[in-house]
Amino acid sequence: MTTETDPRFQRSREAILNAARELLLESGPTAVTHGQVADRAGVGRATVYRHWPRTEPLLVEAMATVPMPFLDKPTTPTREWLRRELTAIARQLELDDVRAVSTTLANTALWDETMNTYRAQFAGILTDRLAAALDDAQARGEISLGLTGRNAAAMTIGPMYYRSTIERAPIDSALIEAVIAALGAWSTDH
Amino acid sequence: MTTETDPRFQRSREAILNAARELLLESGPTAVTHGQVADRAGVGRATVYRHWPRTEPLLVEAMATVPMPFLDKPTTPTREWLRRELTAIARQLELDDVRAVSTTLANTALWDETMNTYRAQFAGILTDRLAAALDDAQARGEISLGLTGRNAAAMTIGPMYYRSTIERAPIDSALIEAVIAALGAWSTDH
DNA sequence: GCACTGCGAGTCAAGTTGTCTCATAGGATG
């Protein structure tokens, strides 16, 4: 039996990750310390140090346990798929934990390389999936794109992200329709 | 002579604010502690406590010393004014300190009421100024708005903010043109 | 020069951080 498969190891690991996530959501990234995590998780402080000698990687892994909004596999018509997916992202952004994770990510990534890697990965997935779906829609003649695939992610998710994290107001469907319309000229016969 | 006008008081205050700002930009909000600020500012630790018994208000005031991008007084044609102002905001967002302040604001405001007040104020100024300028442009017949004034700020600043803080990539002029076009139907004779 | 007061340096208790040790008990193996 290796360490990784030991049930005791797994139990501690899960308890620590859950505690770290709860602390992040309740009190912010600064609350994720070895001591507070140990108390919350009901494990010894030494155990937290054994699993994660540094808090940053623990915070990254704890954040990764929060279900983040990603774009699902594209369906046609692309416009309907977009409306559905963006509405889903809007709903997710209303959740405290998604806001906490995304703003913590954007902030801590400025000074922590581990966080920056996670940020780049997160942004890359969204950009790539949206660009691929839109390229496909254009190839099928559903849209004549008004901007590059690279700019599409910023143009669609950007306004919702800003509304949710800076303005801290709900995302109305008019905003979603506006960003969809802003992508280019949609053909009517789809 | 009151305390506030005492040059010694002012000198300490400035040195502390500068040190706090430098620490924020170099190492993030967690680096802004009484001890580190005192060392950096070249003042005694007790002096920092005398001026700011708690670190959050110090952090807020230090952040307020960073020149943030705001929309300048509108000129006509509104489209030109917008292009100029958004380009200025884009340039500002490329600066490390503006990114640091805005992401710190979005993140810490989730758990700190002082920060949340500052965030609301910041967001409100941008939203109001943009809405006023666009309403005026519509009254003058320069644009037929495709969205509410309330959604205009998210639609224009959102994509640039997302590009700069989540994607961490430069803001190209195509993105700026795209957000301007997305606001509505611009008349050609202006 | 004189009175005032902000300041630096230092002290102190309480709490935190990171490391280490050791007895215990959970779990695999036979």
Added chain:
DNA sequence: CATCCTATGAGACAACTTGACTCGCAGTGC
């Protein structure tokens, strides 16, 4: 069931941080 292995909890520990307080000094206005 007996045996071995090892993750764990409890605790000790030094180093450091935090927040509060004291006091002599020196910059400042009069």
